Amino acid sequence: MGMLKSVRITVAALLIGVLPGCAADQKPPPVMAPCDATLDAVLGAWARAGFSGSVAVSTGGRFDCLAGYGVADDATGTRNTVDTVFSIGSVSKAFTATAILRLADAGKLSLDDRAGKLVPAVTGPVAEATVRHLLLHTSGVGGSIGADDQPLDRAGAIAAINRLEQAFPPGTDDAYSNAGYTLLAIIIDTVSGMSYRDYMLQHVLTLPGGVVGGFWHGRPAAAGPVAAGYLDDGEPGRSNDFAGPYWTTEGSGSMAMTTKELATWTHALFTGELAGLAGEPGHTVGEGRSHTLGGWVAFDASVYGRPIVAAAGGGGDVGHNTAVVWIPGRDQVIALSSNRAVLTAEELLAATVPALVAGEPLPVPTAPAGGGDPAALAGKYSLETGGSFEVTIVDGRARIEASGPDAVSVLFPPRGRFSARDLRGHEQRVLGVLAGRTREGREEREAVADRFGPVTAVTGGGTVVADGEMRTYVTMTTRDGPRLGWYAVDEHSTIEGAELPAGPPSLTLVPVGTGRYRPDDPAGTGPEVTLEFDGGRVTVSGPAGTATARRPG
Missing domain, CATH: 2.40.128.50 (Lipocalin)
Structure with missing residues (x-):
C-alpha cells in the first residue's frame, strides 16, 4: 500500500492564478466545467510527457476544471474521464479520521480514550495509546499488519496489532502507521454500533448531494468505470477483485473514488459539513509541517506563503496515485489521480510548485532532443x-x-533531503531488520521462507530514493535461488514498504x-x-x- 510521506506532499496553491476562481464568500451550486484553454494546454503537455489520470479543481464549491487524460485501460483503450474511479490509497486515512471525529462529536468516544479501553481485545503495547495518538501517528507502533492482498478478518487484525512492537512511548515521537489507522477502523467498528463500512457509508461518504466514492475491494464499491493501474515496469497492477476479508488495509488505504468525488468531499469537510478539527495542526513534524487530527498534513505559511493542508498516497501494487490539496484562504480544492508510474499525480504537483509559489506561468515538460540509435x-x-x-x-x-x-x-545518487549518509544508514537498518533483530524482521524472514524456502543469506544491493522514500535493494538467498527485492524502513526500523521479488x-x-x-x-x-x-x-x-x-x- 502506498503511504502518505509528509516530505512528499510538496504541494502548494496549485493552479492559483490560472483558474477562473470565484470569491470565497460565494457559494454557487457545483457544476461540471472543462478546464480553460490555457490550463488544458499545460495539462495536455504533461499528459504527453506521461501523466495519465484525472483532475478536479473547485473554488467555493464550484468546479473550475474537470478533465481526464491518458488511457484508463490498455486492454480496451478506454480513456480516463471525470467519471473514472481510482484507488486513493492512504488518502483513505482522512476519511477514517473524519469518522473518529464524528464519533467524538457524538459523545461515543473521547480522543483521550485508550485503545485498550475502547477495544478490550487489544492487549499489546499499543493498548495504552490514545485515539489522539493513533490519529497523529504518535502511538509508537508503526508499519502495517500484512500485505494488501492478505486475507485477514477482524480478529486476525487485532491479533496482528497485538504482536506489533512499540518503538517509543506514546506521544514522545512520531512514526507513520498504517496499523494505527487499521486500529482506528476497529474502534469505529466497535463503538459505533455498526460495521466500519456501514458507518463510513452512512456518516462519512453520504453528503447532501448523495454518496461519494466507496471501497476499492468489496462493497460498497465506488460507482463508475475503474482505471487499471500500471507499475514501474509498465506491467498491470493488482485489480480490485480481491475477495477479502479486507482488514489488512481497512481504515488505512481501502477506499476509491473519482477526483470529482474527492474534491466534493474535501470541500464539504473543510466547510464544516462533516467534522470539526479536520485541518487543525496536532503534531509538528518539522519544516513547517504538522500531522492533523483529521489525517491530513498541514503546512504553515512559512512553507508556501499561505497555510494549506494536503493528503496523498498511492495504491501500492495497484499502480494508482492520488493527491488532494485544500487552500483555506481561497476555498479551493485540487484533486489529482493517476494510473501510471511514469508521471504520478504527486510528481505532477511537485513539478508545478515553484512556479505557482512565484506567481509565474505553469511549467511545461521539456521535450527530449530526439535522435540517436x-x-x-x-x-x-x-x-x-x-x-x-x-x-x-x-x-x-x-x-x-x-x-x-x-x-x-x-x-x-542521493538528492533532496536525503544524503549519502542517510542512504547508508537506511541500508544498515534494513539489513538489521532482515537479520532478525526485530520481531517484525523475524516474521518477514519466516514469510519469505514460507514462499521461497529457508533464507540462508541476505546481502545489500544499494539504496535509492523513489516515491519520496529510501528503498534498499537486497538479495535473499533461498532454497529456490536468489531473490532480489527492496525494503523501506523508518528511523525506528519499522518496515514501511517492500516488494519481493522485484526487478533491479x-x-x-x-x-x-x-x-x-x-x-x-x-x-x-x-x-x-x-x-x-x-x-x-x-x-x-x-x-x-x-x-x-x-x-x-
Missing part, C-alpha cells in the same frame, strides 16, 4: 568495482538497470545530444545524472563525480 546501446556494461549496468530496448527506448551497490550508487532499479533514457542521455524525468524528481555512450563504454556523471563501465571485448 537506442539499439546500439544495448548490452551489459561492467564497472571495475564489480557492479554492472544492463541496457535493453523497450518500445524503441533505452532502459538501463543497475546491479550491485556500486552501480546503484552511481546511477541513483532502472531508468528509461532520453537523448539530449550525440551519444548523451538523461533519465526520462519530466517532473524533475529523479536522479540528476547524465550518461554518455562512446563505443563500448558508458560514462555516468552525477553530483559525486563520474564512473565508467565497459562492455566485454
Whole structure:
C-alpha cells in the first residue's frame, strides 16, 4: 500500500492564478466545467510527457476544471474521464479520521480514550495509546499488519496489532502507521454500533448531494468505470477483485473514488459539513509541517506563503496515485489521480510548485532532443568495482538497470533531503531488520521462507530514493535461488514498504545530444545524472563525480 510521506506532499496553491476562481464568500451550486484553454494546454503537455489520470479543481464549491487524460485501460483503450474511479490509497486515512471525529462529536468516544479501553481485545503495547495518538501517528507502533492482498478478518487484525512492537512511548515521537489507522477502523467498528463500512457509508461518504466514492475491494464499491493501474515496469497492477476479508488495509488505504468525488468531499469537510478539527495542526513534524487530527498534513505559511493542508498516497501494487490539496484562504480544492508510474499525480504537483509559489506561468515538460540509435546501446556494461549496468530496448527506448551497490550508487545518487549518509544508514537498518533483530524482521524472514524456502543469506544491493522514500535493494538467498527485492524502513526500523521479488532499479533514457542521455524525468524528481555512450563504454556523471563501465571485448 502506498503511504502518505509528509516530505512528499510538496504541494502548494496549485493552479492559483490560472483558474477562473470565484470569491470565497460565494457559494454557487457545483457544476461540471472543462478546464480553460490555457490550463488544458499545460495539462495536455504533461499528459504527453506521461501523466495519465484525472483532475478536479473547485473554488467555493464550484468546479473550475474537470478533465481526464491518458488511457484508463490498455486492454480496451478506454480513456480516463471525470467519471473514472481510482484507488486513493492512504488518502483513505482522512476519511477514517473524519469518522473518529464524528464519533467524538457524538459523545461515543473521547480522543483521550485508550485503545485498550475502547477495544478490550487489544492487549499489546499499543493498548495504552490514545485515539489522539493513533490519529497523529504518535502511538509508537508503526508499519502495517500484512500485505494488501492478505486475507485477514477482524480478529486476525487485532491479533496482528497485538504482536506489533512499540518503538517509543506514546506521544514522545512520531512514526507513520498504517496499523494505527487499521486500529482506528476497529474502534469505529466497535463503538459505533455498526460495521466500519456501514458507518463510513452512512456518516462519512453520504453528503447532501448523495454518496461519494466507496471501497476499492468489496462493497460498497465506488460507482463508475475503474482505471487499471500500471507499475514501474509498465506491467498491470493488482485489480480490485480481491475477495477479502479486507482488514489488512481497512481504515488505512481501502477506499476509491473519482477526483470529482474527492474534491466534493474535501470541500464539504473543510466547510464544516462533516467534522470539526479536520485541518487543525496536532503534531509538528518539522519544516513547517504538522500531522492533523483529521489525517491530513498541514503546512504553515512559512512553507508556501499561505497555510494549506494536503493528503496523498498511492495504491501500492495497484499502480494508482492520488493527491488532494485544500487552500483555506481561497476555498479551493485540487484533486489529482493517476494510473501510471511514469508521471504520478504527486510528481505532477511537485513539478508545478515553484512556479505557482512565484506567481509565474505553469511549467511545461521539456521535450527530449530526439535522435540517436537506442539499439546500439544495448548490452551489459561492467564497472571495475564489480557492479554492472544492463541496457535493453523497450518500445524503441533505452532502459538501463543497475546491479550491485556500486552501480546503484552511481546511477541513483542521493538528492533532496536525503544524503549519502542517510542512504547508508537506511541500508544498515534494513539489513538489521532482515537479520532478525526485530520481531517484525523475524516474521518477514519466516514469510519469505514460507514462499521461497529457508533464507540462508541476505546481502545489500544499494539504496535509492523513489516515491519520496529510501528503498534498499537486497538479495535473499533461498532454497529456490536468489531473490532480489527492496525494503523501506523508518528511523525506528519499522518496515514501511517492500516488494519481493522485484526487478533491479532502472531508468528509461532520453537523448539530449550525440551519444548523451538523461533519465526520462519530466517532473524533475529523479536522479540528476547524465550518461554518455562512446563505443563500448558508458560514462555516468552525477553530483559525486563520474564512473565508467565497459562492455566485454
